[in-house]
Amino acid sequence: NAGVTQTPKFQVLKTGQSMTLQCAQDMNHEYMSWYRQDPGMGLRLIHYSVGAGITDQGEVPNGYNVSRSTTEDFPLRLLSAAPSQTSVYFCASSRQGGGTEAFFGQGTRLTVV
Amino acid sequence: GQQVMQIPQYQHVQEGEDFTTYCNSSTTLSNIQWYKQRPGGHPVFLIQLVKSGEVKKQKRLTFQFGEAKKNSSLHITATQTTDVGTYFCAGRNFNKFYFGSGTKLNVKP
Numbered sequence: 001n002a003g004v005t006q007t008p009k010f011q012v013l014k015t016g017q018s019m020t021l022q023c024a025q026d027m028n029h030e031y032m033s034w035y036r037q038d039p040g041m042g043l044r045l046i047h048y049s050v051g052a053g054i055t056d057q058g059e060v061p062n063g064y065n066v067s068r069s070t071t072e073d074f075p076l077r078l079l080s081a082a083p084s085q086t087s088v089y090f091c092a093s094s095r096q097g098g099g100t101e102a103f104f105g106q107g108t109r110l111t112v113v
Numbered sequence: 114g115q116q117v118m119q120i121p122q123y124q125h126v127q128e129g130e131d132f133t134t135y136c137n138s139s140t141t142l143s144n145i146q147w148y149k150q151r152p153g154g155h156p157v158f159l160i161q162l163v164k165s166g167e168v169k170k171q172k173r174l175t176f177q178f179g180e181a182k183k184n185s186s187l188h189i190t191a192t193q194t195t196d197v198g199t200y201f202c203a204g205r206n207f208n209k210f211y212f213g214s215g216t217k218l219n220v221k222p
Contacts, residue, residue, distance in 0.1 A: 033210070040122070042201055042212040043156070050208055058209060090155060099144065099205065104155040 002026050006091050006105035013081040013112045021076040021108050023091030031094045032074040033058070033102075034066065036087040043090065049074055081112045117204045119213025127221050132189040134216035136202035143205045145178055145185045150215070151198045159187075159200075192220045 007022045025032065033048035035058075045058030049068040063085060065077040074093075078085060088109050094102040116139045126132055136145065144163045148156035160169055162178035162185060169176045175188045185202055199215040 031208075035212070040214060042119070042214040043203075044212070045209055048208060056208070059211070092156075101158040101161065102146070102148075102156075102203075102210075104157070107155050 004091055004093050004103050004105040006089075006108050008108060009106065011108060011110050013078070013110065015081060015083060015112060017081050019078050019081065021078075021089055021091075021110075023074045023076065023105060024072050025074075025093040025103070026072065027093060027095075027103065028071060029093035029095050029103075030071070031096070031102075032068065033092050034064070034074070034076045035090045035092065036060065036085075037090060037107075038087050046076065046089075078110075083112045086110060086112045117202060117211045117213045119202055119216060121216055122214065123217045123219070125219045125221065126192050128194060129191050132192050132196070132218055133186055134200050134202075134218075135184065135186050136204070136213045137184045138204045138211070139183075140206060141182050143182075143207070145182075145205070146203045146210070147176060147185075147187055148201045148203060149198050150201065154198075156201060189218075192218070194220050194222050196220055 004025045030051045034046040035043040037043050044060045047066040049055045055066050088107050090107050091105040092102040094100050119136045146161045147159040150156045166180045167178040173190045177186045199217045201215045202213045203210045
């Protein structure tokens with residue numbers, strides 16, 4: 001099993017550009033989520049989804065959009081990149097509405113210049 | 114808003130010494146999870162605690178969930194160099210997880 005797959009692994013954007021971070025899981029998990037990790041701040045929840053067609057905001061949703069058209073995929077869109085969005089982004093999935101073990105992807109290191 | 118505080122931020126120990134990290138939440142949690150992240154890696158699940166006062170052990174690791182379900186701790190007995198990494202707690206409130214800022218453990222051989 002591939003588990004949770006994130007692409008790309010690294011990305012450099014110019015301020016104002018948009019892009020989509022991809023996340024796919026092959027474990028048929030209902031719950032998927034996006035986090036950003038900044039030094040000294042742990043992981044902060046951006047958006048999450050409890051199933052296909054359902055998404056909701058986390059702690060730091062501004063500047064990001066998500067959609068969940070299938071169980072497998074949960075892309076994260078940066079609408080207009082800003083230097084403050086420079087971070088490492090992790091996608092995670094779990095069963096049963098998030099109340100079980102979360103499996104994380106390898107992460108995407110994003111730099112906005 | 115919801116916050117999960119974790120201390121200490123860093124801990125340097127000699128191999129064989131014990132290590133403890135603590136998490137405190139501003140609100141009651143449904144459950145708490147613990148993760149380990151190796152340098153350059155992604156978080157890996159260690160354990161989940163659900164019940165008030167719960168204690169779970171995994172070999173040299175002991176996890177506790179407070180009676181009020183607002184605090185938790187991870188204790189490692191006799192650390193080894195393989196324990197190096199950052200340990201995070203993650204408290205669940207409804208469908209959202211709130212991660213602590215992590216404790217970075219360095220073990221000197």
